Amino acid sequence: MEKHVVVIFPHPDDEAFGAAGTIARFREQGIPVTYLCGTLGEMGRNMGNPTFATRESLPEIRKEELIAACQVLDIDLEMLGYRDKTIEFEDRQQIAEHLLGYLNKLKPSLVITYYPGYAVHPDHDAFGAAAVSAVSQMDQADRPELWALAIKKGKEADLGEPDLQFDITATFTQKFEAIIAHKSQASGILGGINQGPGSLDQIVRDKLSHEAFYKWVF
Numbered sequence: 369m370e371k372h373v374v375v376i377f378p379h380p381d382d383e384a385f386g387a388a389g390t391i392a393r394f395r396e397q398g399i400p401v402t403y404l405c406g407t408l409g410e411m412g413r414n415m416g417n418p419t420f421a422t423r424e425s426l427p428e429i430r431k432e433e434l435i436a437a438c439q440v441l442d443i444d445l446e447m448l449g450y451r452d453k454t455i456e457f458e459d460r461q462q463i464a465e466h467l468l469g470y471l472n473k474l475k476p477s478l479v480i481t482y483y484p485g486y487a488v489h490p491d492h493d494a495f496g497a498a499a500v501s502a503v504s505q506m507d508q509a510d511r512p513e514l515w516a517l518a519i520k521k522g523k524e525a526d527l528g529e530p531d532l533q534f535d536i537t538a539t540f541t542q543k544f545e546a547i548i549a550h551k552s553q554a555s556g557i558l559g560g561i562n563q564g565p566g567s568l569d570q571i572v573r574d575k576l577s578h579e580a581f582y583k584w585v586f
């Protein structure tokens with residue numbers, strides 16, 4: 369059983385779409401989970417549907433949504449204060465050291481982050497790379513396991529099938545509530561998923577009731 373799980377992603381809502389079912393499962397087992405969230409997603413294109421955010425109000429709105437989503441999932445939250453859409457230009461080692469500070473304090477048995485190069489968005493790839501670097505810099509004796517989330521289409525051709533594949537139907541409700549907590553983003557992203565026949569609820573269920581990770585080999 370895990371001791372403490374640390375989730376490291378750059379944007380509010382990354383945790384909800386990518387790992388919330390798995391996170392909820394850990395919480396049901398009483399395992400503490402901390403989300404280290406890189407930015408406030410303040411450069412996001414979605415402004416709510418119908419629109420209720422502006423470029424000026426978006427950072428505060430997304431911060432409130434992030435806090436609400438973490439309450440739904442019953443996890444601790446640390447906001448790291450990076451600027452959205454610029455993480456790839458930050459000093460990688462500096463971010464890794466920042467993350468290391470948290471990891472040394474929290475002493476997780478497991479870290480979940482994006483698989484660098486297979487995470488589609490430059491922020492995702494850069495933050496995932498910094499997280500992998502941070503964990504790799506820990507002493508082998510203290511080093512947590514690392515699960516990497518790859519979302520790039522066709523990733524299996526390079527990486528093979530994910531090592532861990534979870535049916536998260538049992539915690540789907542928590543996951544869906546966490547997604548919906550990100551009000552300014554949810555309808556835009558769910559609308560993008562909702563292409564093709566069938567009800568939105570069923571499509572969302574089909575698409576999101578499965579979470580998969582690669583075990584990182586150091």
Ligand SMILES: [Zn+2]
Nearest residue numbers: 379382489492
């Ligand atoms: Zn993201």
